[in-house]
Amino acid sequence: MSATSRRDRVGNATAAIGYEEPLVFERSRPGRSGYSLPALDVPAVDPAACLGAAALREGIPGLPELSEIDVVRHFTRLSTWNAAVDLGLYPLGSCTMKYNPKLNERVARLPGFAQAHPLQPEALAQGFLELCFELERHLAEVIGMDRVTLQPAAGAQGELAGVMMIRAYHEERRERRTRVLVPDSAHGTNPASAALNGYEIVPVPSGGDGLLHAEAVAAAMADDVAALMITNPSTLGLFEEEIAAICEVVHARGGLVYGDGANLNALLGIARPGDLGIDVMHLNLHKTFSTPHGGGGPGSGPVGVKDALAPFLPTPVVRRSLGGGFRLERELPRSIGRLHANFGNVGMLVRAFAYLRSLGPDGLRRCAEMAVLNANYLLARLRGAWHVPYDRIVMHECVLSDRRLADTGVTTLDVAKRLIDYGYHPPTVYFPLIVPGALMIEPTESESLEGLDRFAEALLAIAAEAREDPELVRSAPHHTRRSRLDETRAARQPVLRWQPPE
Amino acid sequence: MRYIPHTEEDVARMLDAIGVDSVEALFAPVPAKLRLRRPLEVPPALSEQELFAELSALAARNAHTGTHEWFLGAGTYAHFTPAAVDALVSRAEFTTSYTPYQPEISQGTLQAIFEWQTMITGLTGLEVANASLYDGASAAAEAALMAMRTTRRSRVVVSAGLHPHYREVVRTYLAGLGAEVVVAPLGPDGRTAPLAAQIDAATACVLVQQPAFLGCIEDLPAAAEAAHAHDARLVVVVNEALSLALLRAPGDQGADIACGEAQSFGVPMGLGGPHLGFLATRQRFVRQLPGRLVGETVDTEGRRGFVLTLSTREQHIRRERATSNICTNQGLCLLMATVYLSLLGPVGLRRLAEQNLARAEYAKARVRATPGLSLPLAAPTFNEFAVRVPDSGAAALERARERGIVGGLDLERFAPELGPAVLVCTTELARREAIDGLVAALAGRAA
């Protein structure tokens, strides 16, 4: 299988429908409506009489007037321009784009979850409180922590909470610690979360083998360091073999270890971050626990902690009530406070709970095993044609670079765009920063053997195309609704909203 | 397991290609002493049928708008969502797509976000809006941080009219940055008391909620004047987004930043999340905006398209100097709201808001006419207002529950200064009969 000619169309990461659909405002026609309101069974009021004319607005710019069918066609057409997990593989490293089970969607829509209110009386919310209590317990068991909060709305907010708890811990001990160690392979949220807590970031270099070494951490560790933030497996897909020693180095000088749980999928049932010495970590339910990515959210970022940090957990927490049942505890004087108006993204908690209960202990472990098998299989198929900067057994993801293409003028970016012509969303590119021209590939356990073979063959074909017909690769994608977009223009002359033509 | 396709034969072939004997061999890099040597202690897997039954049972133990009449608002609003919203949002290409980093294959998501950004600027009367934040509370916190960055000041004044949970979240976010958070009190009519005395040259911003937590409509021009007298920013925080359809836009009343919660626009109450934080501001602050932004551009053929832009503000590039650490936002909820606003349009949304107001005015009239009940706050309101009850909020709400009504929020914990009181919200779901029943129950009378 190959696609050496521009005319060949092997696949397309988006559906084949090619409507030119304008903006919703450009479809608007005065007088059209897509709503129906119930009859008013109370007296109508004149808003100006109630509120005063000065308090009222005249019209609402920026909203279109459309019939229901206009709206349905508009957004249905827009949807056909997207790639999606339900259409094909998304091998994005550290994103864990696994299958999003439909059962989870159905249960999240049960009215007892979807149409219930966060502040309704606890006696009328026992199903919700029990689900949270159970989910906290199960997640704590999976990651080897003592306690879990479900409140953070995403991984980054979980990180923020984790670093806040670390800060609270040291403040309570009256220890002045102003710095946080972050490996050079870390995701950008790590230093951002530390900075939001007023910490100075100290980068720690990885070794030539791509791993973090206890020696390097020891050299950076000091009595004014609050914590080390570490991702394990790392963003190179490698298990940090010295993790236990690294944690000891940090602990010995009174610091704590924060674990970024983005790559937890590789460890389910295999090893538990809490057992490795991690003191606090976040999970990404939209990664490891199958909740859908929704075009950029919503996610959910629960945080697990060891007992030493439990007093600082966000408020409120779910407790068992004396008479049976569950209640919310708000008297938490040492808590870091609240991060979310209510309990976080409960809809995603429900989905994750259903997922966990669908897999059970054997299923969870099977996820890790097959995810790791898949990544190593891809590496075995690709290492001949592609440069592998750290060529060893990997966990759930592998990293390639474009080094072997250097003389062709074809870059990682071009390869990514050409993969689209083969029907794939590209892998993560140019991350981690320590690998120039990186392609970070995470197939997840959802992908079948034949699916992996097709993907590998596409990458092998593109490597060949880079030699034989580099221009074909550099001008990709060829079959999408839009070709490469001018990001420079978008940043130099930002147009961030539609305005009616004058 | 139906989510994992591998057969034993598949596994064998793959191990062979890799050159190892067993799947266990692939975990060799994990030191033996760190391995978990037992199965995880979580319940065994359930079939779809069994799990659905179990989760249905859990859900059935929660009250919801299908089991009770609903008058509880306080930051999360029970509105009716047209069927088209869920039908469209449930499409796999929206639900199971990723952040639109590859614009050529994400034009659906990107265009929808551009449409949302446009709608929010129209509703708020401002010039640029981002592609959502987690919720209204974190949006308020991010707005405060933004004001601190643009003014290089660290004192933040927060009206007591801000939702109590929002105030807590703002404090939590600002705690690590040496910021000072000061609460400006309410006056006797329920609106924020005059702010001039609260604001000084060290003040970065003033946060005022519109309408306030207890329902009162604030005097935003006065707040703007007080803030701008010291070059501080006015941040208007919204809980009930539907109010934007009726009330004068924050941007037209001096707001520098408008932010808050857009859950009212077609996002399920969902026990508090996922919801939909929004943030809008003036063009000159665009580079200080947290979160994602979608911009218009052209492709190599000159065709209009959309991309994520001004990304250098964000964590994945700017790292510790980022405007925020936010990565994932509330993408699918943004789509729900964009669809909802497209269906309602400017006329529908306005009429819906007027219905909400009419029901609230009717309820307030019934309260005034009922012995034992009163309206403790004189300021005008939109669809939410405080009601003083004869005995206690808890007892009054219990009486309502006995009639199948979730009557509102007991204000004992949130506003004890009002005495025994309840916060009541009347949306378009509140039928006249239900309002009559609620009023009678709160007063302790037969209907």
Added chain:
Amino acid sequence: MAEYDIPEDLSYSREDEWARAAGTRVVIGVTDYAQKQLGDIVYVELPAIGTTLHQGDVFGVIESVKAVSDLYSPVSGEVVEINAELARRPETINEDCYGDGWMIALAVEDPAEVDDLLDAAAYAKHVEDRGE
């Protein structure tokens, strides 16, 4: 290095800024290597006139589509002029980084500070050392 333009008559910092001294007035910009590394420049943030800078201070920020970088002052002095054209056309830096793409001009107290900087040959080596 054939790949990057490094004029002989300028001085350079290790942070990829150049300096052109004329008596006590020093004009500063970023080098050809810097603008190529950054890619299409989309935005530049420059200090206010009258700002006092010490050698090594961050005086602004330069943004491209995919990267952002601090700008470090190679010498100490007071900002007496900034290139207002860059607000309108940041791409000027890509087109002519040593000429029309200049960024700020400082009035320096100690012109000898320029001697601490790298000459063209030393800077060329610095660029080469960082290549892969």
